[in-house]
Amino acid sequence: MTIDAKNLGYDELNKMIKDSADEKFELSNVLGQRYIGAGMSGKEIKITGTPGNALGAYLNGAKIIVHGNAQDAIGDTMNDGAIIVHGNCGDTTGYAMRSGEIYVQGNAGYRVGIHMKSYKELYPIIVIGGKVGDFLGEYQAGGIIVVLGIGEEKCPVGSFCGTGMHGGEMFIRSENAPTGLPKQVSCSEATAEEKEQIRRYVDRFVKHFGNNTEELLQSKFWKLVPNSANPYKQLYVSN
């Protein structure tokens, strides 16, 4: 089904998608319509334009491809599926996502991967091609965040990276390690073996947007992991 989203409100647009039995959708002239694909499973939505906030919130297996930029909170509380953005995206990308994959060709805003978590076979992946804003992986509790920093000279993450992180891993491609990390985050140069762990996600990134997996993986990566799953254990005394 193809839909010209011009002058359509988000509720109308989303209803058309939900009510249709089709499995594939192509939306054109999307301009700020929110909640596209919320809670959706089993469908594929191709978007041209700029979808609004909360794209693919609670996504449950559907695939969303954006040709253009995406705004804030894409993949909020996403449970499964994939979001692929041929452009940049805004803040809180993948907020509390539990599984599925998000690939962004360009840059992403603040708080990317905040609260990302994992449970057994549910394991979320975010790969950002460019740089990200402050608070990358804040409260991260699971999953993998990869920031490739393609074309960036400086370390492609902002301040306060990994604040409250207590699970999962981050891989940051950069000559220089991120600075100002909190005490509970350990940062070390990723070994060749560790880099193999993200090969398949870098491969998929390259498949979506071009580039060269080998070249990307040959660069220096920094691996960030928390050194405690219980960061607040020592904080309290029972009263």
Next chain:
Amino acid sequence: MAVNYKNPLFEVVRNPDRCIKCRVCERQCANEVHKYDADLDKMIANEQNCVDCQRCVCLCPTNALKIRPNENQFRPNGNWSMQLMDEVYKQAGSGGVLLSAMGNPQNYPVYWDKILLNASQVTNPPIDPLREPMETKTFLGKKSQKISYDKDGKAHYEKTPYLELDVPIMFSAMSFGSISKNAHESLARAATALGTYYNTGEGGLHRDFYQYGKNTIVQVASGRFGVFKGYLDAGAAVEIKMGQGAKPGIGGHLPGMKVNEEISRTRMIPMGADAISPAPHHDIYSIEDLRQLVNSLKEATGGEKPIIVKIAAVHNVAAIASGIARSGADIIAIDGFRGGTGAAPTRIRDNVGIPIELALASVDSRLRDEGIRNDVSIVAAGSMRSAADVVKAIALGADAVYIATSALMAMGCHLCRSCNTGKCNWGIATQRADLVKRLNPDIAAERLINLVTAWNHEIKEIMGGMGINSIEALRGNRLMLRGVGLNQKELDILGIMHAGE
């Protein structure tokens, strides 16, 4: 005094003439207070560990036990209470933030106790609920303002999602994690039998309890634990937790040691990992942002479920509630500062927030003044201790109330306020299998049903006395209330007159 000496709060008094050394107390106490000393052939007690949960007292077959406040006193001081001194010692010994549980126990005014109810005399006669119909059914959600009729006289109005309650009382949010699986099951079954709702809290919904979905409110908090499409679809309503009365401005934190296999599966996080729900939703910094979460939940659930926004009663609660009413939410839940918790920093619990009585009255007045009261329903929470409190809350403007502390008490809780230790001897606030099995869901559900049924009878009786025959007619009916011993400012905020006026 040794530097780390902990002055026991309680004294275990054992009547040696009655004690038969059966060791029930020893087996029942997860805090390891009681012990049989074979050399002395008698029961001894480590009073330092006692939290006064009354489990041993209740189960002692010969009534040999009493727990009473420790008579040992520091030198009395009007400024430095013994409790404050004790807390200084604790912090000096540990460097830790003081952590407490359940509602604010401090001696702040309880406005419910300073409000009296009206009754009919001579004119407008009272109604006897035993022989006349009395309606306690309540609907929560937006109330449609426009009704039009077509040619055939059929009414047309905007249909919005709502909750239907047979009693104006729901069970407030308590997560699986903060309380046990058996406690959750008891609440779920009682809510189903009573035609009302219980609330999952922020810990997800155990797979065994999806069957109670139509009587379940599922909560979405900042940590989004266990939140996925199936969970949102399972409940009758979705509650966004912005705040909690016991700890306004503070998030939740379930320590990793409580995250066992079942909790891990329900919250969808690894075993043993801390479950951290920070104070803010990091995507919400404004009413517009809140609107976005409300709408995304509506989109994800097909617009069929009412969305509740729960906030703590804080100083500018009326303005916040006004914003929430405009955010598209269907129901606002306001939690007063005496509301309970599984764990909260003591200083926050005891010093932050305002009484629900004042918050509720000011929110109801504000929404009425702005002409948006019918856009939302109001649920009041944060210590409803009796049917009288419920009636007063409804007369102050609530559509319904949430209870939790009294529900826990129905299941056996004796308010020892030690939930955070995870050693609840009553099997409620614990995940230890040997303790959880002490709570029998058959009995606990029945006791919950008894409690709410009894309160509902009392509500009918009180309403009947006023000559009122429905919750609808009681709601916001502040003429039914009078204050005693309140100053003019308090009366103005509550919007009630003084007794005698």
